[in-house]
Amino acid sequence: MVGEPEGFAQFVEARERALQRTAWLLTGDWGLAEDLVQTALVRSWPRWDRIRRRDDPEVYVRRAMFNTWATWSRRRWRGEQATETLPDSPVLADVASDVAVRLAVRSALASLTPRQRAVVVLRVYDDLSEVQVAQVLGCAVGTVKSTMSQALAKLRDDPRLAEFMGADSR
Amino acid sequence: MSEMVTQLRALMSMAVGEPPRRIDAAAIRRRAVRRRLAASAGAAAAVVLAGSIGGAFAAAHGVRTVHPRLSTTHPISVAVPRYYVVRATGAETTVRAVATGAVRDKVRCPWRAPNVAPGVVAAGDQQTFFLVCQKFARPVGWAPVLESRIYMFRITASGKASGLVLVRGGSLVGLRVRAMAVTPDSSEVAVIVLPGRYQAFQIKIPADVYVINTSTGARAVWHAAEPLPYRIVYYPQDISLTGDGRELAFLTMPQCFPSTTGPNCTVHGGQQLRVASPAAHGGQLNNAPILVKLYSILRLSGMPVYDAVLSRDGSTMTLVIQGAVSAMPDSLAIIQIPTTGNVRPRYIYRSGDSGFTFFSADPSVRHFLLGGSDNNGPVDGWIDHGRLIRLPPDPITVDSMAW
Numbered sequence: 001m002v003g004e005p006e007g008f009a010q011f012v013e014a015r016e017r018a019l020q021r022t023a024w025l026l027t028g029d030w031g032l033a034e035d036l037v038q039t040a041l042v043r044s045w046p047r048w049d050r051i052r053r054r055d056d057p058e059v060y061v062r063r064a065m066f067n068t069w070a071t072w073s074r075r076r077w078r079g080e081q082a083t084e085t086l087p088d089s090p091v092l093a094d095v096a097s098d099v100a101v102r103l104a105v106r107s108a109l110a111s112l113t114p115r116q117r118a119v120v121v122l123r124v125y126d127d128l129s130e131v132q133v134a135q136v137l138g139c140a141v142g143t144v145k146s147t148m149s150q151a152l153a154k155l156r157d158d159p160r161l162a163e164f165m166g167a168d169s170r
Numbered sequence: 171m172s173e174m175v176t177q178l179r180a181l182m183s184m185a186v187g188e189p190p191r192r193i194d195a196a197a198i199r200r201r202a203v204r205r206r207l208a209a210s211a212g213a214a215a216a217v218v219l220a221g222s223i224g225g226a227f228a229a230a231h232g233v234r235t236v237h238p239r240l241s242t243t244h245p246i247s248v249a250v251p252r253y254y255v256v257r258a259t260g261a262e263t264t265v266r267a268v269a270t271g272a273v274r275d276k277v278r279c280p281w282r283a284p285n286v287a288p289g290v291v292a293a294g295d296q297q298t299f300f301l302v303c304q305k306f307a308r309p310v311g312w313a314p315v316l317e318s319r320i321y322m323f324r325i326t327a328s329g330k331a332s333g334l335v336l337v338r339g340g341s342l343v344g345l346r347v348r349a350m351a352v353t354p355d356s357s358e359v360a361v362i363v364l365p366g367r368y369q370a371f372q373i374k375i376p377a378d379v380y381v382i383n384t385s386t387g388a389r390a391v392w393h394a395a396e397p398l399p400y401r402i403v404y405y406p407q408d409i410s411l412t413g414d415g416r417e418l419a420f421l422t423m424p425q426c427f428p429s430t431t432g433p434n435c436t437v438h439g440g441q442q443l444r445v446a447s448p449a450a451h452g453g454q455l456n457n458a459p460i461l462v463k464l465y466s467i468l469r470l471s472g473m474p475v476y477d478a479v480l481s482r483d484g485s486t487m488t489l490v491i492q493g494a495v496s497a498m499p500d501s502l503a504i505i506q507i508p509t510t511g512n513v514r515p516r517y518i519y520r521s522g523d524s525g526f527t528f529f530s531a532d533p534s535v536r537h538f539l540l541g542g543s544d545n546n547g548p549v550d551g552w553i554d555h556g557r558l559i560r561l562p563p564d565p566i567t568v569d570s571m572a573w
Contacts, residue, residue, distance in 0.1 A: 016194075025186060031536045032248055042198055042201045046202060101181055104181070125179060125183070127179075161178075
């Protein structure tokens with residue numbers, strides 16, 4: 001019987017939903033998001049005793065998550081393509097706006113490069129500082145700033161997001 | 171932060187919503203341990219040794235078996251499949267794109283004989299499919315099946331069907347195929363077979379399960395018990411295989427046959443899921459232990475469960491149920507419950523007023539095709555976040571789909 005590393009279960013319990021949400025923004029699919037978080041946690045599990053002694057173990061888990069996702073993104077065989085429209089389906093009026101926002105955000109994020117997407121998700125959605133984002137992605141703070149700037153410029157011109165964002169913001 | 175970033179954050183929060191499933195630490199631990207074991211060369215050597223010993227034991231005891239596989243971790247894509255295969259009576263079997271519904275290719279039974287028609291279809295992984303072709307005694311009307319053959323083909327990245335070949339050991343003389351399940355690596359195919367003179371939906375007929383190793387053609391048989399008076403028998407209605415092909419789960423309803431002169435016999439309990447293991451060894455279906463008493467945990471009466479699919483790791487099952495669940499007596503529902511059984515069902519889909527035609531899970535058992543009908547005719551499609559996304563070829567009545 002293999003024991004649980006100290007604090008691992010508590011970390012998973014506390015953070016798995018937040019990690020899954022971040023993973024969804026990266027992958028655009030709940031199944032993939034769940035798989036991505038699980039893979040990152042599985043990779044962190046053997047080293048947990050070392051990881052938990054750090055100031056913020058979540059940085060390590062997120063880093064494992066982004067590295068895994070970057071590897072998946074490079075695999076062309078997955079053959080996934082973001083699409084603006086789902087196959088013909090009757091959409092109920094009360095969920096239409098939610099679905100439209102979901103599709104718009106997913107499509108807009110899919111138009112970014114993996115690194116740009118990671119920076120936007122961490123910086124905007126997870127509200128990490130530039131230093132923290134640099135730690136997670138293993139790059140310089142300057143790289144985070146420039147990548148963020150390029151990503152925002154791209155999103156600013158994205159017609160799918162335009163209808164949901166006020167003119168003053170652009 | 172600029173106004174744009176603020177708005178972007180709000181949109182992202184709105185788009186994300188809540189994850190449909192929770193991740194628990196115990197599952198992570200199990201996966202991490204399996205990963206560590208798989209990475210260990212010593213473990214691999216142990217598998218080889220165990221396989222050899224098992225094979226020798228099986229040979230010595232006259233058990234029909236298949237070669238042990240070293241790899242049980244075939245990668246399974248969890249993305250929504252790109253193509254689906256449609257089989258409809260009187261129409262050609264087609265490969266269609268999920269995104270557009272467009273026909274990408276047609277699949278014809280390569281069997282050059284009269285009165286041959288396609289039957290059950292199932293997916294191995296998202297590129298490998300299996301199709302049963304059946305030879306009937308007569309060209310029209312109901313006719314006995316003289317022989318069934320299982321063919322395998324692949325779907326290319328552009329949706330073309332290629333390499334249609336007869337599966338080794340896939341020629342089943344005098345038998346009709348009711349249902350088929352395939353492991354994700356396509357190494358094993360399991361089929362429910364019954365004598366060709368009976369129709370597939372007749373459930374009081376002894377139906378065996380064949381587990382065929384597609385590499386060697388070796389066939390293990392799970393025998394149905396003979397319908398002797400007052401014996402309780404468990405005939406399979408539907409089957410599924412775990413990811414490593416070790417466990418064969420079958421949906422069944424206990425039945426009892428009285429003698430012609432004696433009193434009726436009584437069967438206690440209703441539909442249940444039983445597990446035959448190891449699948450590749452064969453045996454008696456009546457000896458397979460119960461995994462879940464569906465009638466008990468869902469408080470079902472009659473036979474409302476049309477389909478039951480075990481997840482690849484065997485931890486959950488997906489059920490298609492008509493009526494009798496919860497407060498929607500006439501509903502058609504797809505639910506998931508853990509195989510431990512003591513947790514509230516999770517609804518994947520529910521419809522207030524719908525008939526049932528077919529159900530099919532993708533290799534990851536995450537994405538589902540459902541065929542049904544409402545007052546306006548057939549309604550076939552796939553389930554996306556609780557909604558049925560319709561798929562062509564509406565309004566043709568489709569027998570089954572697979573992806």
